[in-house]
Amino acid sequence: HVVKKDHLAPDDIRRYSRQLLVPEIGVQGQLKMQNAKVLIVGTGGLGSPCAMYLASMGIGTLGLIDHDVVDNSNLHRQIIHTEAARDVPKVVSAHTSLSRLNSSCRVVVHDVLLDSSNALDTMRGYDVVVDATDNAATRYLINDACVMLKIPLVSGSAVRLDGQLTVYNYNGGPCYRCLFPTPPPVETLSNCSETGVLGVVPGIIGCLEAMEAVKVITGKKQEEKPNMLLYSYTSQPHFRSIKLRPRKPSCAVCGDAPSITELVDYVAFCGSGPNDAAA
Amino acid sequence: HVVKKDHLAPDDIRRYSRQLLVPEIGVQGQLKMQNAKVLIVGTGGLGSPCAMYLASMGIGTLGLIDHDVVDNSNLHRQIIHTEAARDVPKVVSAHTSLSRLNSSCRVVVHDVLLDSSNALDTMRGYDVVVDATDNAATRYLINDACVMLKIPLVSGSAVRLDGQLTVYNYNGGPCYRCLFPTPPPVETLSNCSETGVLGVVPGIIGCLEAMEAVKVITGKKQEEKPNMLLYSYTSQPHFRSIKLRPRKPSCAVCGDAPSITELVDYVAFCGSGPNDAAA
Amino acid sequence: MSITVDVEFSGGLELIMKDKVRQATVSLPATADGKPTTVRQVILYVRDNLVADKPQLFSTENTVRPGVLVMINDSDWEVEGENDYQVQDKDKVLFISTMHGG
């Protein structure tokens, strides 16, 4: 249990002085960040910059979930991990880096493979969840758990030279299932290890996920209508924002009469899971 | 002198395998990155993610220029610097972090205050220059030196909740002076220490600067018309791209009959310099 | 009278198109019975004319496959009536495949 702060310590005023000067943040915004608990699922390409910036900006509690160890082929994009961390569990390596950046950030590590047996207990109590994972089954799992736990979900993805970003289950907007009620065919599923990704693409999207988390925490996000940001290095302009539907009353999980009221087997649902390297 | 690589070592193939899978990058793109020399001026909010991603993606030589030391109030946004690096010269701290991320990146540090006496010698020989500085005088200095040395200039800025990004002096597009022939009045000048900035805003723009550098190196940038990307957390959509003029034949530095053919006194020109805390 | 629409592919769908096109302008013939053209007809046209070789990666059951969002003039087609939306001349239809990588 963490006691809520109601004022900033003198050290914090010096450290975060540049943020306190931003009118939309100020002391109240900084306090909201310091009292916030954010869970980042995945400490890979997206989770790296997201965790580093959230910790640096002064988020009070950061939860990290990952079951993987650092591999050589991660290093071109997963900047929270150093060469020395190869073969170390990613959450351990990430914790080390975050402690170097901001020792006052409380980091809670979960070295587990998130599944329907542990998701609700692991995710309960967080104010915002960031989806920084790399497979469809885990994305449905996180979505459903967020709906059941009533937690806003910041969701990003990055493949090749493209990225996508949405906040689900927030302020009358859709959840992931409202948009994608049926999982895609197995042969369309792919992740970074098959299709590749330029290192800085998850950097861009991960930073934007951190920004969305801040917007949710400070309340600024409430002024926005549901939307999805698309990024592509190969289209001009690189960024475009598209308007999304509101929450669907007929949604199986967030709808008015949900048929899914507890977590299911998401690997079976998608026909492919977090450990399947190829489709 | 660095020998150009014409093939990837087996270790590099493993390490950068996810990038090699991206069709627009591939082996040729990766070799272009490994043979490239990028100079980042400023290792603060913008320079931090830009340097980290460029090093991680496999840029062969990274030059870093900064004359400052790490301050407590930098840490909320300058994620290349750790708490332990407080009071250490920024280029030294940055070099340490980059070596941890990618020991095969050749880092050249310049612990100097860039001015008209040293800029040309320091900047000569780089393929791309990234402007990650925080004041108008240095921005004019870097621009003029890039024009004289014929180096494309990736320029970003971040203040409060807003950012801007442009590539100058490239492919028939404008230079900084083409857009801003006259420096702004001194009372409009400000930097992060006066107006503040949310930590992740330079994160977003610095990542995008790294992406622009990659696009210049791989040649992809040639397909684009001159443009400026605007980012703001307070406008919807957050990103917009605006079309810029081409190079101005009447420009004082990059025009057909330039009146500025050697570097001038930029602090006098702007009425304010890199060491002026307030306008 | 035929209708012209701009179609665009994103999130990897461009890779399954002929020549990996991201964008195309397509002319849809008038319907035989004089009924308006729906976005479903645009989807079937794309499936039959633009997709390179695996139509099931774009379309199943006479609509887009699961995991594809359709945006009509930058708005979610769900708001517009989905498959039955009547396309107007010069409409922009964007197909986005959801991506899972990170």
Next chain:
Amino acid sequence: MSITVDVEFSGGLELIMKDKVRQATVSLPATADGKPTTVRQVILYVRDNLVADKPQLFSTENTVRPGVLVMINDSDWEVEGENDYQVQDKDKVLFISTMHGG
């Protein structure tokens, strides 16, 4: 006949406007001599009516101050003829202050 234009402020210019407005729709009166309205008149209108108290932070010498870019319908005004561009009804004029921080 008056002309209506949307004006927008970016890069910090919004902070020097009354109520820190980012966007406003302004109606410019017809010119007395029947001449077309130019973007210079938009600039002077903004200076005299929207800027809170320091007009010189927005405009000097009857145009925008140095360091401000003007975009007309998302294109650099330099291409359009700068101050003398004849504004059309419903034009969007975006004023961007260059930022130097990092």
